[in-house]
Amino acid sequence: MRTLYSLIAAGLLAGAVAHAQQHVSIAPDLSGMWILQDPGSGSWSEFYDNVPKPQLKPEIITDNEAIAARERAGNVVNRAQRTATCPVGNLPMMMGSSPPLNIVSSRDEVLIGAESNRARFIYTDGRPHPDVKDPAYVPSGFGHSIGRWEGDTLVVDTIGFAPRVCDSRRPVMLTPGGGRAKDTTHLVERYRLVNADELSVTFTWEDATVLLAPHTYSYTYKKLAEGTPIENNDEPNAQPQQTYITDQVEK
């Protein structure tokens, strides 16, 4: 009989805890304004590539060398026309740029805005990825992200990147270290609060058409207490041939 009471109590206790967890989020709150910690290179492109070297496929190395040669020859302005099919966003650049990230972490979705401009969305409501090969899927530079909590870590899975971007210099998104993010790419991010003021994000890129092995690196972001996002006030008409991201980089 004593064993029976113990089992009943344990079962009820488990039910009560589950009930509480349904209603009270136990996930850390990542919300806030976070600024990427640059180790002091003073150069954005040097910082961007200051990660453990990826094992690139030979054809990617060759392509990187060709891009570098064109840039040395003065091809540094994006002359691609903006059209309705140009994909929006650039995840690797957004996460690796100096404008602070504004994170709003709700139960079902995490918004990550760059400064006060557009946000990327991480769905944490249990939904799966859509069929990114379906013609109805519209790929973007942010891809499609779903997340789940593993203890104190938000694990984010992203696929569905755009195969190409509207950039005459580099028509495919570059990842830190010289990789690529495109329709065949899979990204796993791990977000963890180191303490109240530091956020660590570890990125692992996988793409058999680009990499010989998964490429992993980490960024640390510092919290900006009471930071206020500024707004990109560039008039799109003033530089119709340049993308927003290009504007950011070249400034």
Add this chain to the structure above:
Amino acid sequence: MTRPAAVLLFIAAWSGAVIAQGAGAAARPDVSGYWELRFDSFHVPTAVLTTQAQAAVDARRKKDLDAVRGCVNIGMPALMNDHATLDIRQSAGVIGMVAKSPSSTRYIYTDGRKHPGTDELEATTNGHSIGRWDGATLLVDTVGFNARGITAVPGGGFRTARSRLTEQYRLSADGQQLVVTFTWTDPTVFRRAHSYAFRYYKVGSISEPRVVNCIAGDADRVRFLTDPPVPR
């Protein structure tokens, strides 16, 4: 374990769970979700404008059209009556709002901060918003607007750098409707405070993409906006 001990253990655990739930739920309704406006969502009286505002309406309308043509961030209050579903996300200290139209993400800080001082406040299309919960109502105060984007205010008038917007957000008991009242004050535009209300309906999910790819140089788009087709 004896029967009384088991009962006490369960009561203690259940009480803790209920108290914890109550602390989170009762204090702050969660307005997170996808929200859409429908045909019966609008209660918008006509604003009473100052003389100088009446004189400026046509010029403002042209400026707003230029902003649409130029794919400039639409800003407030247009963000709140976007034609596509609004995504609202709430955390403990900040609420984010994303419209589909070209716009900055709107942030409402509920962490107790004040507006920045005038020397630090950078004017934006959305302004700077702070909020606090008064029972089940979220009270939001916004200042610091610039003159960019769509400045038109529903019911008449427009926002300026001197405008102040106060909003009240109330979630229905079943969580499926969100009523927002907007009140604009601006001595250069409104002869008296101008208030109106929108009722948003919750939708379960929305489809991708979440962003309109606005192309300022799209000739067909510009032609439609500036020289619209007329019936033959």
